Amino acid sequence: MQGVDPAWLPDVAFRPIGTRRTLIRGSGPLVDTVHGEVAGACERFGGRVSRESGSYDLVLELDGDDGSEGFVYERGDGCTTVTASGARGLLYGFFHVVRLGETAFLDDARRASYRPESALRMLDHWDNVAVHPVMGQVERGYAGGSLFWEDGRARGDLERVRAYGRLLAACGINAVAVNNVNVHATEARLLTDRIGEVADIAGALRPYGIRTHLSVTFAAPVVLGGLASADPLDESVRAWWAEATARVYAAIPDFGGFVVKADSEGQPGPFAYGRSHADGANMLAAALAPHGGTVHWRAFVYNHHQDWRDRSTDRARAAYDHFVPLDGEFADNAVLQVKHGPMDFQAREPVSPMIGAMPGTRLAVELQATQEYTGQQRHVCWLGPMWSEVLRFGIDGESSVGASARGGLVAVANVGDDPFWTGHPLAQANLYTFGRLAWDPNADPHHVLDEWIRLTFGSGPGLAAGLRSILDGSWRTYEKYTASLGVGFMVQPGHHYGPSVDGYEYSPWGTYHFADRDGVGVDRSVASGTGYAGQYAKPWADVYESPLSCPDELLLFFHHVSYGHMLHSSKTVIQHIYDTHFEGVAEVGAARERWASLVDLVDPARHARVAERFEEQLRSAREWRDQVNSYFFRKSGVADERGRTIY
Ligand code: GCW
Numbered sequence: 113m114q115g116v117d118p119a120w121l122p123d124v125a126f127r128p129i130g131t132r133r134t135l136i137r138g139s140g141p142l143v144d145t146v147h148g149e150v151a152g153a154c155e156r157f158g159g160r161v162s163r164e165s166g167s168y169d170l171v172l173e174l175d176g177d178d179g180s181e182g183f184v185y186e187r188g189d190g191c192t193t194v195t196a197s198g199a200r201g202l203l204y205g206f207f208h209v210v211r212l213g214e215t216a217f218l219d220d221a222r223r224a225s226y227r228p229e230s231a232l233r234m235l236d237h238w239d240n241v242a243v244h245p246v247m248g249q250v251e252r253g254y255a256g257g258s259l260f261w262e263d264g265r266a267r268g269d270l271e272r273v274r275a276y277g278r279l280l281a282a283c284g285i286n287a288v289a290v291n292n293v294n295v296h297a298t299e300a301r302l303l304t305d306r307i308g309e310v311a312d313i314a315g316a317l318r319p320y321g322i323r324t325h326l327s328v329t330f331a332a333p334v335v336l337g338g339l340a341s342a343d344p345l346d347e348s349v350r351a352w353w354a355e356a357t358a359r360v361y362a363a364i365p366d367f368g369g370f371v372v373k374a375d376s377e378g379q380p381g382p383f384a385y386g387r388s389h390a391d392g393a394n395m396l397a398a399a400l401a402p403h404g405g406t407v408h409w410r411a412f413v414y415n416h417h418q419d420w421r422d423r424s425t426d427r428a429r430a431a432y433d434h435f436v437p438l439d440g441e442f443a444d445n446a447v448l449q450v451k452h453g454p455m456d457f458q459a460r461e462p463v464s465p466m467i468g469a470m471p472g473t474r475l476a477v478e479l480q481a482t483q484e485y486t487g488q489q490r491h492v493c494w495l496g497p498m499w500s501e502v503l504r505f506g507i508d509g510e511s512s513v514g515a516s517a518r519g520g521l522v523a524v525a526n527v528g529d530d531p532f533w534t535g536h537p538l539a540q541a542n543l544y545t546f547g548r549l550a551w552d553p554n555a556d557p558h559h560v561l562d563e564w565i566r567l568t569f570g571s572g573p574g575l576a577a578g579l580r581s582i583l584d585g586s587w588r589t590y591e592k593y594t595a596s597l598g599v600g601f602m603v604q605p606g607h608h609y610g611p612s613v614d615g616y617e618y619s620p621w622g623t624y625h626f627a628d629r630d631g632v633g634v635d636r637s638v639a640s641g642t643g644y645a646g647q648y649a650k651p652w653a654d655v656y657e658s659p660l661s662c663p664d665e666l667l668l669f670f671h672h673v674s675y676g677h678m679l680h681s682s683k684t685v686i687q688h689i690y691d692t693h694f695e696g697v698a699e700v701g702a703a704r705e706r707w708a709s710l711v712d713l714v715d716p717a718r719h720a721r722v723a724e725r726f727e728e729q730l731r732s733a734r735e736w737r738d739q740v741n742s743y744f745f746r747k748s749g750v751a752d753e754r755g756r757t758i759y
């Protein structure tokens with residue numbers, strides 16, 4: 113598409129297919145999509161595509177349509193074959209060949225099956241239709257306006273949405289929620305009289321196997337239907353939802369379902385009627401069930417009117433305390449969508465103890481690709497290693513988070529109408545990595561990064577090595593110069609960019625570090641703190657309970673310790689704070705230099721955009737370093753062992 117960065121699907125990625133002869137077997141809309149892709153590649157590179165037998169280099173065959181998403185790949189006798197028994201499987205098999213590039217036509221390969229670990233791999237867009245006075249068009253969006261909505265309605269030209277769907281399919285994503293979970297007045301109406309606009313978007317995404325979902329307000333029967341109540345057990349309310357949902361399916365037959373943020377940060381919910389969250393979710397599940405839809409019910413429920421003087425309330429405990437007692441009560445087509453950590457997408461958090469604690473409930477795990485707390489797409493912060501750690505975390509020492517997410521994997525999207533899609537061009541790596549990890553949570557994120565680099569930038573060795581060195585450790589670098597040892601927040605309130613150590617210390621949001629002259633951190637132990645550590649299964653409950661066994665990187669999340677407390681790394685807490693902040697800034701400086709050295713290898717517009725962001729990242733990292741170091745030096749009075757400048 114003109115004027116839009118091709119991201120991981122530049123034309124050259126299609127050369128290996130486009131220079132060869134391809135046979136496509138099977139029929140249906142997704143087969144037509146694959147045919148269109150191959151035909152386009154052949155037009156550009158001189159190859160041939162046909163639907164009739166003959167002699168071919170590549171055979172793409174759909175033999176059935178059982179709705180499955182896997183495919184079988186093999187190569188022998190000079191021919192590469194992809195077979196699938198579901199149409200999406202063929203699409204994913206095709207992109208598998210694209211990813212392999214020339215290798216797909218050179219190396220023999222034994223028959224191997226590929227299929228996604230999870231059936232739902234979804235992006236949630238926090239997009240508003242109308243520009244919100246505080247949050248703008250995309251809540252926590254750092255990539256311009258919305259891809260879907262412009263001037264108060266769905267875009268007339270959905271070419272870009274189609275291109276987006278193509279990029280998503282190429283990394284394995286199969287579902288998109290098109291509006292913010294904070295559903296304001298205009299957006300509420302997408303469910304009813306404005307469903308046609310959602311249908312148009314769904315139409316643009318469908319050719320790439322992507323289902324459309326909608327965020328709805330729990331109060332819809334009141335605010336849209338004129339009913340007196342939204343009580344989930346009230347028959348007229350249930351009937352209203354059943355009818356509204358039927359109309360959605362009349363407009364969008366393959367509609368995915370609803371996403372709901374209820375009783376959370378001011379959104380309406382079942383608590384107002386004395387009902388449980390299972391009652392609320394099940395009502396929507398019942399409305400969706402006849403049509404095969406799913407309700408994604410978010411578990412982000414906590415008290416955001418806390419009193420900082422009250423040491424007994426702990427926001428980290430909230431989701432578990434609210435939802436675990438409801439295990440087994442949720443309908444089969446209700447999915448409980450839980451953030452990966454107990455707080456809110458900090459650069460470092462433990463895994464939410466809810467995951468694994470609800471065996472009778474389908475859980476989806478929510479990650480945040482949009483970099484709200486990780487540099488807002490002005491900083492390079494590749495989240496692959498963080499997500500991989502989360503997904504591979506063994507909740508009871510054994511079964512992993514990835515395997516427990518039976519309801520799917522979801523990420524809050526990081527894209528917008530920016531020409532580079534993601535504001536910071538290197539943030540595209542996060543989107544791509546999410547898709548690939550959602551497909552295979554056990555994939556090595558570093559391989560995924562290499563794959564992204566190769567597809568996006570080609571395989572020139574200098575460039576690839578440079579990009580790898582910039583991105584690979586960028587999350588840990590970010591962690592170093594921001595809040596230490598898992599304590600989190602310390603951001604400026606409201607927009608959440610840049611340092612403010614005490615920004616949330618006396619706020620109602622429940623996000624504290626409790627630093628005083630002697631020490632820092634939150635005591636969440638069972639023995640003397642909020643008891644949060646006890647929400648974990650063994651061995652983690654024991655590991656986290658004691659500062660002696662708690663991993664360094666989470667120490668201040670679980671414990672309040674003195675500045676002189678010795679870490680496993682053999683540094684004191686205070687020295688760790690100083691050292692990591694100096695190192696973090698130095699690492700950003702080095703990455704910026706490395707990027708500058710790649711100037712002749714990268715397209716000028718892309719190079720300039722990243723270079724400009726590096727200036728801001730370095731400025732901001734220094735600001736973080738100096739504020740955090742000065743703060744803790746002033747509190748503790750402990751000098752830096754190495755005598756560096758602290759203000
Ligand atoms: O952390 C908060 C964000 C809100 C967001 C909320 C959520 C959509 O700051 O902007 O609201 O999380 O996940 O619902």
